Amino acid sequence: xLLTPSVLKIxxxxxxxxxxxxxxxxxTKTRVKGVILGMSGGIDSSTNAALTALSIGGNKTYxxxxxxxxxxNKMDVDHALQVARQFRIRTIIIDITKLLNAIYKSxxxxxxxNYTAKGNIKAxxxxxxxxxxxxxxNLLVSTSSDKSEMMIGYFTKHGxxxxxxxxxxDLYKTQIRQLAKHIGIPDAIIEKxxxxxxxxxxxxxxxxxxxxxxxxxxxxxxxxxxxTPQIAGQLAVPIKTVESVKKRWLKAEHKRRMPLSxxxxxxxxxxxxxxxxxxxxx
Amino acid sequence: xVNQTKxxxxxxxxxxxxxxxxxxxxxxxxxxxxxxxADIILFPELxxxxxxxxxxxxxxxxxxxxxxxxxxxxxxxxxxxxIIYGMIEKNSKAEGIIHNAAVLISPKGLIGHYRKMxxxxxxxxxEKRYFRQGYETPVFDTSIGKVGMIICYDVFFPETxxxxxxxxxxxxxxxxxxxxxxxxxxxxxxxxxxxxxTAYVAYVNLVGxxxxxxxWGGSRIIAPNGRIIIQAKYDEEDMTLGTIDYTDIPRTETFxxxxxxxxxxxxxxxxxxSKKL
Numbered sequence: 093x094l095l096t097p098s099v100l101k102i103x104x105x106x107x108x109x110x111x112x113x114x115x116x117x118x119x120t121k122t123r124v125k126g127v128i129l130g131m132s133g134g135i136d137s138s139t140n141a142a143l144t145a146l147s148i149g150g151n152k153t154y155x156x157x158x159x160x161x162x163x164x165n166k167m168d169v170d171h172a173l174q175v176a177r178q179f180r181i182r183t184i185i186i187d188i189t190k191l192l193n194a195i196y197k198s199x200x201x202x203x204x205x206n207y208t209a210k211g212n213i214k215a216x217x218x219x220x221x222x223x224x225x226x227x228x229x230n231l232l233v234s235t236s237s238d239k240s241e242m243m244i245g246y247f248t249k250h251g252x253x254x255x256x257x258x259x260x261x262d263l264y265k266t267q268i269r270q271l272a273k274h275i276g277i278p279d280a281i282i283e284k285x286x287x288x289x290x291x292x293x294x295x296x297x298x299x300x301x302x303x304x305x306x307x308x309x310x311x312x313x314x315x316x317x318x319x320t321p322q323i324a325g326q327l328a329v330p331i332k333t334v335e336s337v338k339k340r341w342l343k344a345e346h347k348r349r350m351p352l353s354x355x356x357x358x359x360x361x362x363x364x365x366x367x368x369x370x371x372x373x374x
Numbered sequence: 375x376v377n378q379t380k381x382x383x384x385x386x387x388x389x390x391x392x393x394x395x396x397x398x399x400x401x402x403x404x405x406x407x408x409x410x411x412a413d414i415i416l417f418p419e420l421x422x423x424x425x426x427x428x429x430x431x432x433x434x435x436x437x438x439x440x441x442x443x444x445x446x447x448x449x450x451x452x453x454x455x456x457i458i459y460g461m462i463e464k465n466s467k468a469e470g471i472i473h474n475a476a477v478l479i480s481p482k483g484l485i486g487h488y489r490k491m492x493x494x495x496x497x498x499x500x501e502k503r504y505f506r507q508g509y510e511t512p513v514f515d516t517s518i519g520k521v522g523m524i525i526c527y528d529v530f531f532p533e534t535x536x537x538x539x540x541x542x543x544x545x546x547x548x549x550x551x552x553x554x555x556x557x558x559x560x561x562x563x564x565x566x567x568x569x570x571x572t573a574y575v576a577y578v579n580l581v582g583x584x585x586x587x588x589x590w591g592g593s594r595i596i597a598p599n600g601r602i603i604i605q606a607k608y609d610e611e612d613m614t615l616g617t618i619d620y621t622d623i624p625r626t627e628t629f630x631x632x633x634x635x636x637x638x639x640x641x642x643x644x645x646x647x648s649k650k651l
Contacts (some may be wrong), residue, residue: 110554110588113609117583359429366428369585370390 093316095309095326102267111259112147115234118257119148121372122232126152128225129234129254130182130218131176132289133168138175138281139272140260142237146275150180154231158218161189163289173282178276184225191217191315211290215251223254232256240265240304243311244337245344246296252288253347264308302333310337375620379518379545382407382415382615383593385606387582390424391434393442396449397422400459401449403613408453410615413518416593417459418549418580419526421488425551426584427462431504435464435472438487447483454481456518460525460549463489465506474505476523476549477513485514490525490535496589498553499527513541519620526550529563529577530572539571539633544620546573551580554590554609559594564574569600572626572633581611598626 093099119127128145130135137155145153155176159169176183195213196202219233226233235255238248239262247253260268265286270281286296286304297303302310306329313323313334320338324331346352350362359365384403388393391607400417407415419425422442423434436442442461450457457479465471474490484490493501511534513522522538529535529548538546546567552560560577568575575596580589593606595616604616627633 109609113588114583114586368390368424368426368428368430370424370426370583371430372389372392 093313093318095313095318095323097266097305097309099312100264100266100308102263102270104270106273107263107267108143108146108275110142112117115144115147115257115259117311119152119232121370122256124232125230126154126232127234128154128156128222128229128231129236130222131155131157131172131181132287133165133171133175133281134284134286135272135277135282136236136238136260136265136268136286138171138277140234141175141181142179142275142277143259143271144234145179145181149184151221153179153181154225154229155181155183156218156222156225157185158188158221159185160187160192160214162292162351163214163287163294165289167284167290171278171284172279174283178278186221188214188217188221191221207291211294212248214252214290215248215288216254219251219254228255234259235261237261238265238268238269239263240311241296242348243314243344244300244307244340245347246300247347248290249347264311265304266308275345276282302337307337311333311341314341316336376517376519377621378441378617378619379413380411380615380617381545381576381595382410382412382613383576383578383595383604383606384415384417384613385415385579385591385593385611386421386579387589387611388418388421388424388580390584390586391427391430393422393434393501396424396642397442397445400446400491404449404453404455404457404544406613407615408455412615414456414457415460416549416576416578417457417548418578419460419476419551419590420462421459421549421580422461424584425580425589426587428585431462431472432470433461433586434518436466437466438475439484440479443477443479443484447479450479450481451483456480456516458521458523458547458549460551463487471506472504473503473508474547476547478516478521478523478524480516480545485516486512488523488525490528492527492531494527501527507650509595511537513538513543515542518545519618520544520591522548523549525548526552529560532567535571535573535575537561539573544573545618546575546621548575548577550577551589553587557590557592557608565596565602567597568598570632572598572630574598574623575621576618581609598623599630611613621648 233255235258320334324334463473463475476489477487491508495502522543564577572639578593581591595603606612606614
């Protein structure tokens with residue numbers, strides 16, 4: 093297999109159809125009134141919001157804009173609102189600065205600047221608010237995570253990933269870009285650097301240390317059982333880079349699964365107690 | 375000997391684990407098929423329960439014959455139609471053993487059933503975790519033709535359909551629950567099985583979404599020369615009907631003489647080598 097950018101090409105219309113069908117089907121089966129998702133103004137959440145609106149209608153899609161003083165960026169707010177207007181998505185805007193400060197102040201031994209520990213509080217605070225609205229309005233929570241970030245564990249456990257559905261989680265970032273363009277997400281959103289907005293001036297690519305175009309091809313190779321020297325050779329990148337991506341992928345498995353538990357019983361939740369998602373109970 | 379038969383392919387979506395609901399859907403399709411003068415109607419793999427039943431597979435299993443085959447037989451009798459459908463079979467000798475089965479019922483009652491031979495257990499498939507594989511390839515000589523059945527992944531293995539054909543099957547019913555990422559494989563393989571055996575292949579696939587898996591539909595009847603006679607819609611519930619003309623088979627056998635040109639000695643070698651793989 094040759095690792096060229098063409099392997100990441102998707103059938104954009106078919107992918108759009110699959111995702112919109114998926115969202116509609118699950119909303120129908122779970123008998124909820126709609127879907128809520130965080131809108132940061134970035135490419136992932138803009139695409140997810142637009143696809144959800146295309147699937148069930150903008151009036152059943154709730155975009156939660158949760159900005160805070162340290163990372164607020166006017167351009168991101170404008171972008172989120174622009175997508176919401178374009179796809180007629182309902183919006184709820186909350187400044188979460190006070191909420192975060194309350195958490196920091198109420199936490200004994202809170203010691204900034206531990207970027208990760210503090211940043212994760214932001215992601216989890218956003219999750220808390222999403223579930224508040226989901227519960228009070230009878231909605232599903234949808235995460236905008238993508239496959240690149242899922243594979244290397246670039247997300248907050250029980251934070252941005254905590255959701256009921258993950259419509260675009262099987263698409264690499266570069267594939268989300270293709271889909272975003274196809275459904276009419278503005279170029280300015282597609283082209284700007286991604287950020288989880290956990291601390292000021294944070295950008296995903298800088299933190300990951302490798303451009304998404306390269307990262308996605310490395311991950312695609314790993315997905316297809318290729319050996320690390322083979323991937324490195326084909327992409328003309330140091331083998332150390334590929335191995336470090338592989339290590340991140342393997343190390344992050346605990347973030348993608350149910351909590352690890354010892355096997356004690358006959359059938360164990362999360363291990364060999366397997367039930368379908370789609371059982372519709374009256 | 376029958377020359378022609380009208381086949382209905384009912385690509386339904388299922389409510390997972392809800393046999394009563396799925397049976398009602400089947401009854402609606404059966405009545406509609408009869409209205410359109412079908413002689414036989416085909417439903418997808420595990421149509422009675424849905425495909426992704428996971429651990430509920432055990433509680434949903436029934437013997438054949440059993441309560442569900444009796445209900446379907448009643449529908450067959452009332453509508454004077456043959457029916458093929460998929461269900462989870464509880465082995466009547468060992469209750470903990472279950473099979474992925476295709477059942478053939480005529481207006482006179484249960485004719486027989488087939489147990490899936492090749493159980494996919496890779497990627498998202500986990501059939502060997504639940505089912506015991508089948509060992510028999512029965513061909514049923516019925517009033518609507520000589521019928522053999524296979525289930526979904528069986529179509530990847532030419533031996534199964536070859537065996538059915540060599541036993542005289544002229545209509546191969548392939549009932550399926552194929553997710554959309556595999557559409558290309560099935561479109562190629564169903565046509566190949568028809569052409570290499572100069573037999574009719576009636577392929578019926580599930581639609582709908584179960585556990586995030588989207589089934590692509592696209593049910594079709596393929597003539598012995600590989601031509602698609604009719605095809606149902608992709609990705610949505612649909613029923614399509616087509617007429618099979620068995621008198622086309624001898625003509626095709628002359629023009630594409632794959633059975634005449636069979637080389638039995640290769641099968642011996644295949645047998646040896648496959649054991650050593």
